[in-house]
Amino acid sequence: MADPASYRPRPGSIPTDPGVYRFFDAFGHVLYVGKAKNLRQRLNSYFADPKALHFRTQTMVRTAAKVEWTVVANELEALQLEYTWIQQFDPRFNVKYRDDKSYPWLAVTMNEEYPRVFVGRGAKKRGVRYFGPFGQAWAIRETVDLLLRVFPMRSCTQGVFNRARSSGRPCLLGDIGKCSAPCVGRVSPEEHRAIAEDFCSFMGGNTGGIIGRIERDMYDASAELNFERAAVLRDSLAALKKVQEKNSVVLSDGVRADIVGLADDGHQVSVQAFHVVDGRIRGERGWIADRADDRSLSELLEAFLEQLYTDDLEIPPLILTSVEAEDTLIADLSVRRGSKVDIRVPLRGEKRALLDTVVRNAEMSLAQAKLRRSTDLTSRSLALEELTDALGLEEPPLRIECFDISHTMGTETVGSMVVFEDGMPRKSEYRRFIIKSFEGSNDVAAMSEVLHRRLRRLTDERTADVKVDPTTGEAARFSYAPALIVVDGGLPQVNAAAAVLREHGLDGEIALCGLAKRLEEVWVPGEEYPLILPRASEGLYLLQRLRDEAHRFAITHHRSRRAKTVVESVLDGVPGLGELRRKALLTYFGSLRKLRQAGVEEIAQVPGFGPRLAASVKAAVADTGGEAINLTTGEVTEA
Known part of the structure; x- marks a missing residue:
C-alpha cells in the first residue's frame, strides 16, 4: 500500500x-x-x-x-x-448512490383530470411534466408549500382525493387555502387546470412576479414591525431562490459537446477539456505546456484540437471554447467527422456558465504548475546554473534583487524592490520607494533614483558596520549585497543602473541585467545585442517570475497611493475632517461612488461624524464628477 x-x-x-x-x-x-x-x-x-x-x-x-x-x-x-x-x-469505496436512488424531481400530472403536484424520484412517465432534478429535496418541498398559497392546486394522493370527494368534506389543505378543493367542487376541472398551468409557467421560468411580490410583502411586514411574518417570508424567499439556483454543470438532455478552456500567462499555457454526453459531464482532462513561440491562442487551440481528436476520441458536433477558432479548423474537423462541427464561444446562458467553470479550472491548474515549478529544488538549481552560464558569473546568484517603476501619466511614481534567495521569494525584504525628486514620466531617472537609494543604504551600513537597524531594532538586512540586480526594461534602464553601480564602486561586485517585455530579451551592460534565452529555459522562467513579482508589488503600491491621493484631493477643505476621519470614511464606504450615493444620515453613522460634518462631506463629494475610485485597488471607472 x-x-x-x-x-x-x-x-x-x-x-x-x-x-x-x-x-x-x-x-x-x-x-x-x-x-x-x-x-x-x-x-x-x-x-x-x-x-x-x-x-x-x-x-x-x-x-x-x-x-x-x-x-x-x-x-x-x-x-x-x-x-x-x-x-x-462506480468507485469501489463509494457507497452512496450505488443503489437506485436519484435526485428528486418536481412532477405535475397533467395527464389527469385534476392535475396533482408532488416531489418524486425515479424514471419519468408519459403525460407528466417534470422540473429539475434538484439538489435538495427539502428546498423544493418548502417551495411547493409556498407556491400552493399562490397556486392552490391539488397535491394529495388519489386515495385522499377520493375519500374527500365521497365525504363531501375537503382536507386540511383546502381549509387553510393551500388547495382550491376541486374534490368538493369549489372549482371546475377547467379552472383547476388553469391553476396548474400557471404553476408550471412559474416553474418554467416566469418567476419575476412571485419573487417580487414576496419581497414586497416581506418589507411591508418589517415596516409594520411584524417581524415574525417577515422572518417567515424571508425563509420562504431563500428556499424559492435555492430551488431556482442555476446549475451550470448539467446541460439539456441530449447535448453532446466538448468544452475547452485555455489559460495563458505568456510563459505556459493550460488547457482544460470537459466532455459532455447527454447533458452530463462524463470526463475531464487537462494539459499544461511551455510556450515555444509567440503563436496566438487561436493557433494554439487549433494545434491542440488537431492532436486531441485522434482515432480513439470521437469528434462531437459541438465544441465550446474560450477563444475564437479559425474557419480552416472548423472545416477540417467537419470533414474528419463526416458532418458539420460547430465551434463557438458562448456569451451567455448555461453553456457560458459551464465554460467559465472550465476556464477557472485551467487557471487553477496553471497556478498549481507554477507553484510546483517554483518550489522544485531541481528546477531552481537548474535556473541558477543557467543564469550563471548565460551572464558569465563566477558562481550562482543566490540573492537576486529586481526593481520596477510604476506611475500614471507621470504622477504618483513609485518603485519596487523584490528579493529572491535560492530562487524563492523573500517577501520580508521587499521594499517600496516613493519618487518625489522630479515630475513627469521618466522611467530611467526613476530607476536611477531607486537604485541610488538602495545602494547608498548598502554602502552606509557597510561603512558604519551597522549590525542593528536603529529604527526597528532588527538585524540590518541591506548590508548583504545582491549577487545579481535585475531591472525591468531594456538597454536604457540597464545603462542607468550600470552608472549607479559604478558611482558606488560596486560594478565589479554585483552583476546586472535587464529583462525587456516585448521579446523577453536579456540585456547586459556593455553588450550591443541582447541575450535570447530559450523559451523553455528555467533561467528565463526565473527572470520572468522576478519581473512579474516586482511589477505586481509596484502596481499594488501605486494603486493604494493613487486612491488615497484622489480621496484627499476630494475632501480637502472640509472643515473638521482630519486624517483619522478620512481613514474612517475609507473603511466604512470603500469607494467614492458609494460615498457619493450615501445620504447625510448614512455618513453621520460613521464613527466620529455628526450631522453637520456629514453634510459638509456630502457637499464636497457631490461635485466631483463622474469617476468612481475603488479605494482598495485604486481603479478609476465611470460612475
Whole structure:
C-alpha cells in the first residue's frame, strides 16, 4: 500500500472553493469520488492522523496513489457532478448512490383530470411534466408549500382525493387555502387546470412576479414591525431562490459537446477539456505546456484540437471554447467527422456558465504548475546554473534583487524592490520607494533614483558596520549585497543602473541585467545585442517570475497611493475632517461612488461624524464628477 504522504498535495495548492475530488489507484482507476464545500478543508482531513480515520477511509487513502479535484461554482453543482461521476465510474469505496436512488424531481400530472403536484424520484412517465432534478429535496418541498398559497392546486394522493370527494368534506389543505378543493367542487376541472398551468409557467421560468411580490410583502411586514411574518417570508424567499439556483454543470438532455478552456500567462499555457454526453459531464482532462513561440491562442487551440481528436476520441458536433477558432479548423474537423462541427464561444446562458467553470479550472491548474515549478529544488538549481552560464558569473546568484517603476501619466511614481534567495521569494525584504525628486514620466531617472537609494543604504551600513537597524531594532538586512540586480526594461534602464553601480564602486561586485517585455530579451551592460534565452529555459522562467513579482508589488503600491491621493484631493477643505476621519470614511464606504450615493444620515453613522460634518462631506463629494475610485485597488471607472 502507498504512503498517503507520497501523493499529498502541497500546502496551499488546494483551492478553498466548492468542488469534486477523485482518488485514483496506481493504475488510474477511480477509487472514490467525493464533493466538498471547501476542497482544502475536506482533502486535508484525509491526510491527517490515520488513527482518526474510519478503517474504510484508511484503506482507501493507503490504496490510492493520486488525488485530483475539479472546481465548480457552488455546492449544488458539486452534488450534481459527484452523482454523475459515481454513476459513471462506480468507485469501489463509494457507497452512496450505488443503489437506485436519484435526485428528486418536481412532477405535475397533467395527464389527469385534476392535475396533482408532488416531489418524486425515479424514471419519468408519459403525460407528466417534470422540473429539475434538484439538489435538495427539502428546498423544493418548502417551495411547493409556498407556491400552493399562490397556486392552490391539488397535491394529495388519489386515495385522499377520493375519500374527500365521497365525504363531501375537503382536507386540511383546502381549509387553510393551500388547495382550491376541486374534490368538493369549489372549482371546475377547467379552472383547476388553469391553476396548474400557471404553476408550471412559474416553474418554467416566469418567476419575476412571485419573487417580487414576496419581497414586497416581506418589507411591508418589517415596516409594520411584524417581524415574525417577515422572518417567515424571508425563509420562504431563500428556499424559492435555492430551488431556482442555476446549475451550470448539467446541460439539456441530449447535448453532446466538448468544452475547452485555455489559460495563458505568456510563459505556459493550460488547457482544460470537459466532455459532455447527454447533458452530463462524463470526463475531464487537462494539459499544461511551455510556450515555444509567440503563436496566438487561436493557433494554439487549433494545434491542440488537431492532436486531441485522434482515432480513439470521437469528434462531437459541438465544441465550446474560450477563444475564437479559425474557419480552416472548423472545416477540417467537419470533414474528419463526416458532418458539420460547430465551434463557438458562448456569451451567455448555461453553456457560458459551464465554460467559465472550465476556464477557472485551467487557471487553477496553471497556478498549481507554477507553484510546483517554483518550489522544485531541481528546477531552481537548474535556473541558477543557467543564469550563471548565460551572464558569465563566477558562481550562482543566490540573492537576486529586481526593481520596477510604476506611475500614471507621470504622477504618483513609485518603485519596487523584490528579493529572491535560492530562487524563492523573500517577501520580508521587499521594499517600496516613493519618487518625489522630479515630475513627469521618466522611467530611467526613476530607476536611477531607486537604485541610488538602495545602494547608498548598502554602502552606509557597510561603512558604519551597522549590525542593528536603529529604527526597528532588527538585524540590518541591506548590508548583504545582491549577487545579481535585475531591472525591468531594456538597454536604457540597464545603462542607468550600470552608472549607479559604478558611482558606488560596486560594478565589479554585483552583476546586472535587464529583462525587456516585448521579446523577453536579456540585456547586459556593455553588450550591443541582447541575450535570447530559450523559451523553455528555467533561467528565463526565473527572470520572468522576478519581473512579474516586482511589477505586481509596484502596481499594488501605486494603486493604494493613487486612491488615497484622489480621496484627499476630494475632501480637502472640509472643515473638521482630519486624517483619522478620512481613514474612517475609507473603511466604512470603500469607494467614492458609494460615498457619493450615501445620504447625510448614512455618513453621520460613521464613527466620529455628526450631522453637520456629514453634510459638509456630502457637499464636497457631490461635485466631483463622474469617476468612481475603488479605494482598495485604486481603479478609476465611470460612475
